[in-house]
Amino acid sequence: MQDKKQKIITILGARPQFIKAAAVSAVFKNSVNEILVHTGQHYDSNMSEVFFEELDIPKPKYHLNVGSGSHGAMTGAMLTAIEAILVEEKPDFVLVYGDTNSTLAGALAASKLLIPVIHVEAGLRSFNKVMPEEQNRILTDHVSELLFVPTQTAVDNLKNEGITKGVHLVGDVMYDGILHFAKIAQEKSTILRDLNLEEKQFMLCTIHRAENTNDIQRLKAIFAGLNDSGQKIVLPLHPRTLKYVKEYGIEVSENISIIEPIGYLDMVRLEASAKKILTDSGGVQKEAFFLGIPCITLRDETEWVETIENGWNRLVGADSAKIQEAVLNFNPTENRIDYFGNGTSVEQMVQVIKSFQKKTIEIIRVTS
Ligand code: UD1
Numbered sequence: 001m002q003d004k005k006q007k008i009i010t011i012l013g014a015r016p017q018f019i020k021a022a023a024v025s026a027v028f029k030n031s032v033n034e035i036l037v038h039t040g041q042h043y044d045s046n047m048s049e050v051f052f053e054e055l056d057i058p059k060p061k062y063h064l065n066v067g068s069g070s071h072g073a074m075t076g077a078m079l080t081a082i083e084a085i086l087v088e089e090k091p092d093f094v095l096v097y098g099d100t101n102s103t104l105a106g107a108l109a110a111s112k113l114l115i116p117v118i119h120v121e122a123g124l125r126s127f128n129k130v131m132p133e134e135q136n137r138i139l140t141d142h143v144s145e146l147l148f149v150p151t152q153t154a155v156d157n158l159k160n161e162g163i164t165k166g167v168h169l170v171g172d173v174m175y176d177g178i179l180h181f182a183k184i185a186q187e188k189s190t191i192l193r194d195l196n197l198e199e200k201q202f203m204l205c206t207i208h209r210a211e212n213t214n215d216i217q218r219l220k221a222i223f224a225g226l227n228d229s230g231q232k233i234v235l236p237l238h239p240r241t242l243k244y245v246k247e248y249g250i251e252v253s254e255n256i257s258i259i260e261p262i263g264y265l266d267m268v269r270l271e272a273s274a275k276k277i278l279t280d281s282g283g284v285q286k287e288a289f290f291l292g293i294p295c296i297t298l299r300d301e302t303e304w305v306e307t308i309e310n311g312w313n314r315l316v317g318a319d320s321a322k323i324q325e326a327v328l329n330f331n332p333t334e335n336r337i338d339y340f341g342n343g344t345s346v347e348q349m350v351q352v353i354k355s356f357q358k359k360t361i362e363i364i365r366v367t368s
């Protein structure tokens, strides 16, 4: 009997996309015929392979090996390779996550071939077009047919740009994911023991955003704030940041433990056990909120404005005095509001995708 499941090609390539895919692909495997294309944007084993192994993400059928390089070169090489795959595979949909160069390449390749694009985590805006991510998000949203949106703010952002069709507020797939994996992390991760850490006796930090790493003044100021905080800080460092720390000759004090990037289960275990989290990551800001850990955000703006409004996130930019002040005095106590859904966003997505096909079939019947 012929497989009647819809065929979805999912394009992914960067760490946060593997984590989103872990939640999505687990549900998709019973409902749709999903094929993964790994662009190779992230390629170190601790930036890629580790997630496929420990989170049981299906093995990609295609690997494009397009890692590093300038934005244009990277996006262009991905676009060419993805187009060839789409022509061959003829999927019903192409699914992309978030706002990386892999997202834009996948969306553009599909849209030019008139294949409906599904954008997961649509509608986010920082209103800072200097960020490559902001350019990627805006362009992707404007060529997408189904926009799965995590928050009401994101719905409003899309409406302000005239996008109302195909928008579905389903909640955040990363919330679905953490509900599942936090328990497993608690049972399986040995990271606290491995690093000789005690619950709530350390702070966790991540830094990778281009606006921080590529600006010597900002990166120096952030490290000055961390160095002088007087706190034990664990810093799993993105390879891009490590490169710049060395290149700029930035001083790192003894209170900071720089470690290699870690797997998701270890990361969630560290997040849940940290006294506070300092980060410029989008995903880590949300995870801090999900877990009820105060988040100090090393950026001037954020897409996740709800976490600020609810009092659990504070923007400190790259200002060493503000970093130190927040490390000492930022102690939120407000009840957290469930802005990010109820952990069923992937099931909701599946229902929408199925009814989208029904509509298409009806249209074909009427017109044929
Ligand atoms: C990318 C995304 C960013 C996302 C981040 C998640 C874009 C424009 N940026 O930023 O939105 O938040 O991923 O982590 O898509 N590198 C390695 N090994 C790797 C991966 C990267 O050494 O496995 C180094 C290389 O020097 C590379 C640099 O990091 O040139 C930057 O990688 P890239 O994927 O371009 O950007 P990210 O900073 O990772």
Ligand code: UDP
Pocket (backbone or CB within 6 Å): 015, 016, 019, 206, 208, 236, 237, 260, 261, 262, 263, 264, 265, 267, 268, 280, 281, 282, 283, 284, 287
């Ligand atoms: N993460 C991880 N190991 C690390 C650092 C981050 O597993 O060493 C996870 C983190 O828990 C979150 C995701 O990676 O789920 C966020 O990715 P990143 O910060 O690279 O990108 P962003 O979310 O800013 O796009």
